[in-house]
Amino acid sequence: MNLNSAPITLKFEGNKVSCSSCSLSQLCLPHGLDTQELETLDGIVHHKPQIERNTILFRSGSTLKGLYAVRSGSFKTYRSTSDGAEQITGFYFPGELLGLDGFGDNIHRCTAQALESSSVCALTIQDFENLCCKIGGLRRQLMHLIGTEINQDHETLMTLGQMRGEERLAAFLNNLSLRLEQRGFSASEFNLSMPRHDLANYLGLAVETLSRMFSRMQDEGILTANRRNIHILDWSKLRVLAHQDQGCGNNY
Structure with missing residues (x-):
């Protein structure tokens, strides 16, 4: 798939993956959840087996549809400048979440693209919102991850500026x-x-x-x-x- 291709369509009804048995669970959304909460999360998380290199996961300006945890491979995120140039905003590796940029108004502010053959675990926004009402630990972990994203932005600004x-x-x-x-x-x-x-x-x-x-x-x-x-x-x-x-x- 070339750089200008449309974002992929993830079929959320695909293969399920057990969060409780995943080696990345301590770095991802399941961190801190008890056994029953993990079982609830397991029931709605789905796995996209393979995303080819250069594939667009979601594009800047598109509607937020889900959260994506990198399971294997890696991704970059970038924004386009006024003259059409690409400004890279981050790199993401297994256990890290993509899609948090769309939480403000349900619109993605950056484009996410696979740097290599990769896979993600996907959770629809509707399912995620329903879960947050039931599982307090999930809300706390999300707040932690959003805080990490903010700290990342601050560290990047300091690094580039000083x-x-x-x-x-x-x-x-x-x-x-x-x-x-x-x-x-x-x-x-x-x-x-x-x-x-x-x-x-x-x-x-x-x-x-x-x-x-x-x-x-x-x-x-x-x-x-x-x-x-x-x-x-x-x-x-x-x-x-x-x-x-x-x-x-x-x-x-």
Whole structure:
């Protein structure tokens, strides 16, 4: 599917997935729910087995129809500027929610697109609203996730506004490694699912500048970068450069 294709239509009557048995449940909506509440949630959450790379999940300006938890793969979100250019606003990985941007007036403010072959768990807004009336823990978890989104926006603004280019890249890599580690992946060696032009766009850098940043970090012994494969060699140097000596916050 090309970049200008219409959003996919998720069939919510599809395969059900057990939230109680999902390895990502502690990072997602089910966190903090008791056994009975999990069973209730299990009954209405549905799984979209495969979403191909570049597929649009939802588009800016479209009506909010559901919440989507990333089950595998990764997504980017972006908004279009007045001249039609793309401004990337975030990257999302397994256990993270897409669709919260539409909660204000039921209209999505950004477009969500798969960076690779991915899958999501889907929950219709009607089902979600009904559940929130019955399950207090779900409301609390949603408030927590919305708070995390707000903190993410604040961290991003601070990073782009106050840090030099190399510091922005270091902060992003430090944060990404933490998020991957929380999901059971290696924190030291991983592949970037986003192409460099997307990462450069997100960090407010030219692609050539980003490439120079990676080369400089390699020369300084901080990491090795082979195409999209990143291997962190010196955590101390990386965190000092990112101004996050004690680790970093969540969700760049």
